[in-house]
Amino acid sequence: MHFGSNQSDEVSRGSCGNDSFPGLDSVDEKAMKMNAFKRWRTGSAVLGLFSLLLLVCGCSKSPAELQKKYMSLGEHYLAEGKLNEAVIEFQNLLKVNPKSAQGHYELGKAYQRKGWLIESVIQYREAVKLAPLMLDAHLSLAQYAINSGQWNPAKSEISAILKIDPSNARGWTYAGQRMSATGREAEAQKDLEHALSLKPGYPRALVAMGDLKRKQNHLKQAKDYYDKALSSAPSNSRAWAGLGLILQAKGKNDEALADFKKALAVDPDNLRSHIILANFMASQGHLHKAV
Template sequence: MRFTYFFLLCFLALSCSSDADSWLEEAKKRLKAGETVSAKEAIQKAIEKNPGLAEAYNLQGVILFQEKDLVGAEAQYRKAISLKPSLVQAQLNLGALLMENGKWKDAFEPTNKAVTLQPDSSAGYLQRGIVLAALGKPAEAKADFTACLKIAPNDINAHYNRGNIFFQELNYPEAIRDFEASVGVDPEFAKGYYALGLSYYYFKAKDKACLALQQAKKLKYPGASQAVKSLCDE
């Protein structure tokens, strides 16, 4: 009899967990379809079924972040992390929110935690590289962008951000290499062409600089028209 009772409790617990996961998946579908209000309702159902479902709080934070409620989003991300510290996406999301608030030192801890938890993910290295660059640690930032590119060779943001550091270091050949890679990934990447144009210009390759700046102008990148006018004798 005692065994039967224990089995029943386990069955109910598993059923609740399964129901919560189903509601969470439903919330993701609704959010993807742009149905924010009904997505929130589904998340609430998931939490009612399983108050310890960290992924539900994380998703709630994502919605609040999209709605520009950064205080609410941060609370949800921290709740998710308190329930499940190994939830990489919540760690990254919290780091991204703190970056949005300009709290770069605070952003490092959750972002670094995400990299530690999932060292084979390019997203963590990219985000940590951006944080390190903002904290004035260019060598470490470049190392992270390089690590990101080893995993995801076509990550446009890793190429662009590493290129920016090379540019600031006056290492124009390396900057050119990264900016060329970025526009190779996306031929519509306007700021990549702009940065490439400036890199070529300071590398004393004016013809190539103007071609890149003209493309940035064509793609309506801010400042490109003025750069073409002042640097390309137009």
């Protein structure tokens, strides 16, 4: 009875165990290992992703840091004359902060040096819209208005400059240039003298005074002003062009041509110098060289 019971128990274990489903224990073990591997792999992937996110977050910069980075790079490239690279960096800065007045101003400077005058003016205007007291942007806009003969915009910018800084010699120089161009020569003289009293020996004001004296046909005085400007600023293209115009007025065309070429040599991108040289060549009958 005891034996039979043992036999029955043995059969029962066999029929319910390995005989009917051979290898069941090994299948369960493999399944468990596979599930464990899957869990490990999933966990590792999540951990890896989390680590990557931590790394990215740790290396990312704040908007302020990015602006500082792009500004620094842009200024570096601008100083080295790498204008395209400078433009890209200032544009990157403005993508981070479209309301950066300084960013618009620096981009305007880069455009101006590339000769993209309209684009530069757009950026300068955006700068003063965002920062109405940005003196440098107003000065750049005044310079553009003076050079392009836009006397009403020039007046507005000069007023803004002198409201911000009543002792700004450059602003008073622009005021004198505008007065001279609009036929108010006595007021021009007064404004330019005031500029020189604020900043003695200021080349920009000296050249403007030379232009005024040349316009009044006081050629010796004009030459003295140009020479004085060049003594401290030998790369002043406007002074060289002024000397050339004096020589042309005296009929000394070969010497005049040399000074016109000197004006371009010191500042090859100066549009005014190109125009003066072209007009001179045309006046000499060299139309093919004037174009």
